């Protein structure tokens with residue numbers, strides 16, 4: 355792909371947008387500048403390829419296509435069929451999955467589709483049988499009442515939020531926490547690692563319908579073979595949400611016991627994190643759940659987003675190329691180099707290191723809350739996010755942790771030497787930041803002091819670090 359073609363494509367697009375609403379064109383241009391200039395260490399973000407981005411900006415966005423490939427509730431879906439089938443085929447091939455459903459609009463949607471599929475598959479109910487053979491719209495109020503009664507009080511066992519689990523794994527602010535009677539498994543307080551014996555014990559006591567594996571902020575590999583054995587021992591369906599580490603599975607860094615696909619009954623993911631695709635979600639499953647999963651629209655989802663499915667097909671095709679495996683390995687090499695750089699300088703890391711794409715710093719060692727650390731780093735041009743650590747005394751809002759991840763910087767081309775320099779910048783900011791006090795003299799969890807000149811100096815060093823690795827080198831908007 356010539357750089358010229360990419361520049362021409364994006365310049366022309368902005369020109370067309372500018373003619374209608376110049377402020378939107380300006381904001382799009384400004385976002386590129388901001389992304390180019392910031393040291394992005396947000397573990398859940400990445401940079402999709404120009405081809406993936408361009409696949410989203412077109413008339414596929416205009417099309418309604420409820421239903422599935424070849425079986426739509428709207429006419430004229432032949433081209434949507436093509437891209438949806440392609441995305442699903444790439445997903446199946448890439449992950450070795452029996453079935454792929456690429457319609458979910460986001461990770462949360464993918465999880466809802468999966469929960470409903472498991473419920474529908476597992477719970478014997480006359481009302482539910484009716485739901486399977488009839489349109490949802492045909493269900494009467496009485497049907498819904500019967501359905502809710504039959505489905506009620508189903509149990510989910512997932513990783514606790516402060517140990518790194520996700521809101522959608524049964525927690526109150528999310529619908530999953532209202533749908534399910536939830537219990538969580540944590541990590542060993544001494545090591546920070548999942549204690550599989552404790553998970554087995556919790557499963558035996560609680561007897562969940564669904565055992566959920568997967569995480570947003572756990573810096574280690576998970577043994578999915580053992581979790582499947584635990585699920586089987588209590589008759590639970592084993593679901594894995596691999597939203598964060600799908601790129602490492604795709605790139606064959608996580609294989610054998612650490613690849614969830616052969617072990618789980620159902621796997622959900624986002625497509626925009628380490629997988630480096632468009633914003634969206636996906637469900638992979640074993641054949642017996644395929645029919646239920648395919649009912650995601652209209653059971654849970656509205657009309658699919660054909661432009662995003664087109665972009666998923668492009669990104670998944672990219673992930674099947676040999677260089678994606680190299681990318682995935684470099685993500686982990688970089689993450690480990692960052693962890694080692696921080697440890698060498700005296701930082702405390704949850705679990706003492708990492709074997710995936712993310713590192714969780716316990717910033718209480720620097721006398722800071724996660725909120726103070728996050729803001730001080732942002733002042734210094736380093737974009738991260740605060741995150742709870744296990745048994746966090748500061749709760750989910752202020753937190754005691756900073757989560758950092760390497761998928762985005764690895765896409766730019768930064769390597770292990772630059773990760774060591776990044777560790778130096780982070781450590782300098784955190785050691786030079788002091789926690790502030792409230793007006794009444796009590797310690798503040800939000801206020802902090804950081805010398806503005808030092809913050810500027812670090813921001814310049816961060817920009818220098820990035821200068822050798824331009825973001826979207828093929829795109830020149832000037």
Ligand code: PLP
Pocket residue numbers: 398459460461462463520522568569570595596597598624634635
């Ligand atoms: N699952 C996990 C493990 C996540 O980390 C996230 C997002 O952070 C989601 C699901 C939700 O994804 P989305 O924001 O696309 O709904």
